[in-house]
Amino acid sequence: MMERISADVAIIGGGIMGSSAALFLRRTGLSVVLLERDLCGSRSSGVNYGGVRRQGRPPSQLPLSQRAQGLWAQLPQLIGIDGEYLRSGHLKIARSEADLAALESYRERTQGFGMDLQILSARALRERCPWLGRAAVGASLCPDDGQANPRLVSPAFALAARRLGADVREQTCIDEAAHDGTAFVLRSGHALEVRARHLLNCAGAWAGTIAAQFGDAVPMESGHPEMAVTEPLPVFLNFSLGVEGGGVYARQVARGNCVIGGGRGYALDEQRARAQRSGIASLMQQTIDLLPALRNAHIIRTWSGTEGYLPDRQPVLGPSATTPGLIHAFGFAGGGFQLGPAVGAVLADLVRDGQTATPIDAFSVSRFSESPRVATTGPVPSAVV
């Protein structure tokens, strides 16, 4: 027999976006049902690199990213655990003078955003980071950026929402979503029907299908960043590292394992992805150029994930262009983990007040409505951390 439930807000997708929205919405007192096909935090949100960085984002994302930075500082109060969140600093390495000039220009352009970026010359860098290889000619340091454990943090948002009274339904795939003129009606096979006044589309790389059902077609592609982790090593790496222009990023956790990302994996099927052996080999070569200490390190695990990319590499965040009450939050390619807490807060603002003080115009879904559909094939860059 079909179970029928209703709530003020239904959320499709229990990644960090949907779970954080559920948490903030419960704080406003609205009733919430969070619908997750698998387990909350089992997709991008739980398998990412764990970079909690503002540095390197386009200025249009920085107000949202700054709001997130404030929420990360309150993580234990928000979700009940520290999630191994550490403000270790994010060091973006230049491997050429041109890269260093680009870092300097970025620092100039983003001075009003409170990141306190510090440019380090080759000499200053070598004094501060004697473990860096010769590939580095300078860097930009964002001292308060950092890292966290996505496997702990993302599911904890859903658990915290449940503790506050959200109805969290895992292993519940929504395969029908429509508006009947009075409310949104969602169905999961013949098992569940949900009615809600508001619907949040937080379905990650799969959100484009839901958006399209409501006439908000977007040219989203899937991408599969590649990740590897080493055996535990003596701790030496005290920053989360990225490189200007992308390619490789690395951090070391307290247990000594180095988490490394870069390159592209491949899709096993619509939901699962794998790292490529050849990609990991070239990733390790780049990593060793930066971190010679990893020359003989064993890789103990590799993995990938599936995330959604829009052509301008900006997310969609905000109301549907066609359907009142529907709000989208997807396409956070390579940078959504850090933004997650603020995206949840913004979604709660939009449901409660119909607006938010955080600038999100750049992320409007209507930016795609005028343009012809872009081909969904072609290169997708790896996560730029």
Ligand SMILES: Cc1cc2nc3c(=O)[nH]c(=O)nc-3n(C[C@H](O)[C@H](O)[C@H](O)COP(=O)(O)OP(=O)(O)OC[C@H]3O[C@@H](n4cnc5c(N)ncnc54)[C@H](O)[C@@H]3O)c2cc1C
């Ligand atoms: C390998 C990798 C490394 C990354 N590194 C970083 C990083 O260092 N820093 C950073 O800030 N960001 C990083 N990112 C990006 C970040 O992880 C994502 O932007 C973010 O997690 C997206 O969260 P989400 O909630 O939108 O999506 P997801 O976590 O994918 O959640 C969407 C959920 O929706 C569910 N769903 C989909 N369709 C349905 C349906 N029909 N019914 C029910 N449920 C459904 C899915 O099962 C999924 O759990 C990385 C991503 C990857 C893959």
